[in-house]
Amino acid sequence: MTGLMAGTAAIENFPGTALHPGEPAYDQARAVFNGMIDRRPAVILRCMTTDDVVAAVQYATGAGLPLTVYGGGHSVTGSAVADGAVCVDLRGLSGVAVDPSARSVQAGGGLTWGELDAATQEHGLAVTGGRVSSTGVGGLALGSGSGWLERALGFTCDNLLAAEVVTAAGVRVTASAGENPDLFWALRGGGGNFGIVTRFTLRLHPVGPLVYGGMLMYPAAGAAEVLRTWRDFMATAPDALGAGLAFITAPPADFVPEPVRGHPVLGVVVCWSGPVEEGADALAPLLAAAPPAVTMVQPMPYTAVQQLLDPANPHGMQNYWSGDFFQTLPDEAIDVLVGLATQPASPLTQVIVVPSGGALGRVDADATAFGDRGAQFNLHYLGMWADPADSAANIASIQALRTAMKPWATGQVYLNFLGDEGQARIEDGFGPQKYARLREIKKVWDPTNVFCHNQNIPPAP
Ligand SMILES: Cc1cc2nc3c(=O)[nH]c(=O)nc-3n(C[C@H](O)[C@H](O)[C@H](O)COP(=O)(O)OP(=O)(O)OC[C@H]3O[C@@H](n4cnc5c(N)ncnc54)[C@H](O)[C@@H]3O)c2cc1C
Known part of the structure; x- marks a missing residue:
């Protein structure tokens, strides 16, 4: 039982733990993935139960203090923390319960994808999840959720069956097709605009435990030709083939040929979730048309594929991200992309090309709040560097890349990959009709915009 103080307001009987500035665990608790973010909440309320979350929301709103929600702390904008705010920390809500017969999982609002994948894979089941295992289920799923399985299973949110939500009024409700359908x-x-989700119920599908996965690596010199070949290959590839293309800098690892270590290369991450013995045949046309310099694709645990990118995404680096959707990538656009993406300002920077299609496009366009399902490619410009002194050059280089690619972009944007780029870009993420509908729903569930530290949708007037 902890009484807590924030500013001049006081709350007694908060059932969780409260961390104040100066307390030993405070600095660690306020840190987020993006090392550029250094914000000092008035108090961090560590919640273990839904009742704790109810109490935290009631406290913040009663005291008139701003409120943030900390799921996995991976938002590049650092929206999990704000100066002087009450941080509702969900990391203690990490329960996970798989129901193999119903093929569903109940996941706490502060669970990570590594934890969820580990639990569901014990039963040979999975749902589309984040590509880096430390990412929070909460922020990723509410922003729709893109992952290697999406062409087979749809976005994470396409598999949401129900959510337990604490509203801005501090009330616990259920949202499902039958209850509170708006x-x-x-x-x-x-996104996190409509309440705090304390429990997600997600549909699961048979996947793994072995999939045919890994990475192909190509030298930067031939990258444009490889990208064209891959683009054409993915246009007719089976839905079970999840494959993202990544401009990266080759790590100094034994499996990388010595001459390319530390140099820009093109990687193709592969996650074939069909019958594992059919994976090699599914990939064969790509390997024949564009033979890789390094082939590291084999039967491996799905959980291993889900952690392939973990080493390339260390916590605490400086991060500046943007992204855009593309209906198609004509040859000219590929030349521009390759020209810039193979000369990154930092060896940590990644430019990822995610193919859409498959199950993503089979979900009715109006079935969910997600914006654009029609675009064929989702480009993620992920600027990452270690030294804050290099920020200006790195940010300029990501902005230059985005500007250069703009002529071919659809104008819509994937909100999970978007940094702080202003309200118009958030609206672009949904398109005008869905944005207007979301503003009306926001007016019902959060009329005073309690949940404003996010990709914000202001309530309708
Ligand atoms: C290394 C890395 C890899 C990534 N990979 C992918 C990827 O493969 N696919 C993809 O789609 N995105 C990816 N993302 C983006 C990621 O999905 C978003 O940044 C997402 O917001 C992170 O969620 P979080 O809970 O970790 O973050 P947080 O910063 O804790 O939360 C971000 C916001 O989400 C909301 N939120 C979080 N949890 C809850 C909850 N339980 N209830 C209500 N609101 C909540 C809050 O508004 C909060 O401000 C990645 C990000 C990183 C840093």
Whole structure:
């Protein structure tokens, strides 16, 4: 039992733990993935139960203090923390319960994808999840959720069956197709705007435990030709083939040929979730048309594929991100992309090309709040560097890349990959009609915009 003080307001009987500035665990608790973010909440309320979350929301709103929600702390904008705010820390809500017969999982609002994948894979089941295992289920799923399985299973939010939500009024409700369907619609892509999800119920599918996965690596010199070949290959590839293309800098690892270590290369991450013995045949046309310099693809645990990118995404680096959707990538666009992406300002920077299609496009366009399902490619410009002194050059280089690619972009944007780029870009993420509908739903569930530290949707006037 902890009484807590924030500013001049006081709350007694908060059932969780409260951390104040100066307390030993405070600095560690306020840190987020993006090392550029250094914010000092008035208090961090560590919640273990839904009742704790109810108490935290009631405290913040009663005291008139701003409120943030900390899921996995991976938002590049650092929206999990704000100066002087009450940080509702969900990391203690990490329960996970798989129901193999119903093929569903109940996941706490502060669970990570590594934890969820580990639990569901014990039963040979999975749902589309984040590509880096430390990412929070909460922020990723509410922003729709893109992952290697999406062409087979749809976004994470396409598999949301129900959510337990603490509203801005501090009330616990359920959102599902049958209960509060407007809220349920908005939660599937609308981000953290509508309440705090304390429990997600997600549909599971048979996947693994072995999939045919790994990475192909190509030298930067032939990258444009490889990208064209891959683009054409993915246009007719089976849905079970999840494959993202990544401009990266080759790590100094034994498996990398010595001459390319430390140099820009093109990687193709592969996650074939069909019958594992059919994976090699599915990939064969790509390997024949564009033979890789290094082939590291084999039967491996799905959980290993889900952690392939972990080493390339260390916590605490400086991060500046942007992204855009593309209906197609014509040859000219590929030349521009390759020209810039193979000359990154930092060896940690990654430019990822995610192919859409498959199950993503089979979900009715209006079924969820998610914006654009029609675009064929989702480009993620992920600027990452170690030294804050290099920020200006790195930010300029990501902005230059985005500007150069703009002529071919659809104008819509994937909100999970978007940094702080202003309200118009958030609206672009949904398109005008869905944005207007979301504003009306926001007016019902959060009329005073308590949940404003996010990709914000202001309530309709
Ligand atoms: C290394 C890395 C890899 C990534 N990979 C992918 C990827 O493969 N696919 C993809 O789609 N995105 C990816 N992302 C983006 C990621 O999905 C978003 O940044 C997401 O917001 C992170 O969620 P979080 O809970 O970790 O973050 P947080 O910073 O804790 O939360 C971000 C916001 O989400 C909301 N939120 C979080 N949890 C809850 C909850 N339980 N209830 C209500 N609101 C909540 C809050 O508004 C909060 O401000 C990645 C990000 C990183 C840093």
